[in-house]
Amino acid sequence: MSEFDFDFDLFVVGAGSGGVRAARIAAAHGARVAVAEEHKVGGTCVIRGCVPKKLLVYGSHFAEDLDDAAMFGWDVPQKRFDWAVLRDNVLAEVERLEGLYGETLTNHKVTVFKERVILTGPNQLSLASGRSVTAGKILIAVGARAALPEIEGQEHVITSNEVFHLDQLPKRVVIAGGGYIANEFAGIFHQFGSHVTIVNRSDTILRGYDEQIVDRLVKISVAKGIDFRFNAGFAAIEKREDGSLLCRMKGTQDIEADQVLFAIGRLPNTEEMGLRELGVELTERGAIKIDADFRSSIPSIFAVGDVTDRIQLTPVAIREGQAFADTQFGGKPTHVDYGCVPSSCFSHPPIGLVGLTESQAKNKLGVVRTYTSDFRPMKNVLAGRNERSLYKLVVDDGSDEVVGIHMIGPDAPEILQGAAVAVKAKLKKADFDATIALHPTMAEELVLMR
Structure with missing residues (x-):
């Protein structure tokens, strides 16, 4: 089958940062491109990750800024925070950005299918609507999802996805995890006035960060009033009649909370996509194994971004999407250098x-x-x-x-x-x-x- 016998030159599964960049650049190189996205265009970063979270970070900083203002001559007679106002404004901004991402694809003549797809062959996909399409190359860019614990009462916890939609601000928040997401939301909730407890299964948070810097964050966080429970875990989570939660703990005393947020890592979104059935080689965590050109064990199927479980950062996914498109459709073979990637934790x-x-x-x-x-x-x-x-x-x-x-x-x-x-x-x-x-x-x- 020649390239002209396919419906598309490239079919991208997932319209997150990496997928949108790959689609846009491939289309600019003259390729016939389609994208399938079952949720919203923009992916984790734009819709439920770094962008709305950073807006919450900005909002939380006003708590101390307003306190400090008095020493700089400003009279702030009342300091009152309205969670609903910030939440709704953030969600409105997310909706605006989703529209811009959609316009980017449309302006580059990329066909967008707002539905789930399953791979049924090395060059074939089945849409949820029942339509079958073919493509010379398939790029998987479906990202990752928040991992959840296998404990009794799991249904009572939330992940970072649900934080942006909370009806009200919880007075007591328990956050499970020691990574950057856990520490960022700890700072956010604390500045908004919630009592925050971080539960970590080891005695180390922010693994991979410099120890002196991490030690400074812990000391500052404790001084602010954030509670840390190290070498601890969850046995079960019970919901009481008044709606509050009781965390039955292992390695520490039980904790009462109004909300429990789990931020214990992210798993590649490769389930129920037909990848295993096709013989695409995956890691134990479900990530797609790829080579330096993002090619999987099946020559026509590629992957970029968090679904490969390498460096789960938006700019890395964007750089990978660009390199993939330039290599496969632009005649400019490009490899991504992972040797010096800057990162941050928007803690407080x-x-x-x-x-x-x-x-x-x-x-x-x-x-x-x-x-x-x-x-x-x-x-x-x-x-x-x-x-x-x-x-x-x-x-x-x-x-x-x-x-x-x-x-x-x-x-x-x-x-x-x-x-x-x-x-x-x-x-x-x-x-x-x-x-x-x-x-x-x-x-x-x-x-x-x-």
């Missing part, structure tokens, strides 16, 4: 990082030097707030190359993006030292460490 305060942690650098390079700046931001000084920021450079002692930057403090992710360029470019500590500081800023600490 936020964390930004790029490159190797101190322990990772020691294991990989041997002898390293570290430089730290532990300071109280100027705004906190005048506001009478004792919270301190911490910046850290990890340097290869042999080459003087800055191999890692780790930060916790106000606007750390915003500052980190520019600093990530320096790590990616393999600049040396001497280059940082030779850069004149921009004063007065927090970012200037990056070039003042000696």
Whole structure:
């Protein structure tokens, strides 16, 4: 069968960040492209992930900002938070963004099927409506879903998906998990006035982050009033007559709550898609195994983004979608470099990082030097707030190359993006030292460490 015998050159399953980028770029290269999405165009990040969550982060920051305003001469007679107003405004923004993503596909003449599909062959798909379509290449970009515990009372918990639709703000929130999603929502709910308890099965949160930075976050969070239960787990969750929840715990005392949020990881969305039946090779967690060109064990089927369970970050999925389209339809073979991916945790305060942690650098390079700046931001000084920021450079002692930057403090992710360029470019500590500081800023600490 020739390429002209197929209905489409490319059929993308999933209209998230990676899928939309791949579809748009492939269409721009002249390919006949279709996309199937059973939920909303935009995927996890836009609809129920990083975008609406960041808007909640912005909203939560006003709690302390309004308190601090008095020391800067502002009279704020009443501080009252209305959850429904923020929730509805965030959902309206999500709806607007979904429309823009849809317009992007339409403007590039991409055919959109708003329904579920199942793969029935290496080049064939069956739509929920009953229609069968064929494609020269199939790209799986269906992302991942929140994992849930197998415990009694599982039906009483929520995931990050449901947070954006809560009818009211819970007074007591228990959050299961120690990753970035758990810590971000801990900060959000705490600033909105909820009492927050984080339950983690080990004694380590934010695994893979620099230990000094994580330790600082824990200390700040505890000082704010967030409760941590380490080395603990859930035996069962009971719903009481008044609607409250009782968490029967293992390794710690039982906890009463109004809402229980599980953020214990995300699993690839490969179930009931026909992949196993076709012989597409999957990992134990259900991720699609791919090569450097995103090709699965079946030559005509590819995958990008969270469904491959490598680096579950939106910008990575976008970069993969672009590389796939350029390679397969643009005549520009492209591989993604995963060696220096910046990331952040929008906790309160936020964390930004790029490159190797101190322990990772020691294991990989041997002898390293570290430089730290532990300071109280100027705004906190005048506001009478004792919270301190911490910046850290990890340097290869042999080459003087800055191999890692780790930060916790106000606007750390915003500052980190520019600093990530320096790590990616393999600049040396001497280059940082030779850069004149921009004063007065927090970012200037990056070039003042000696």
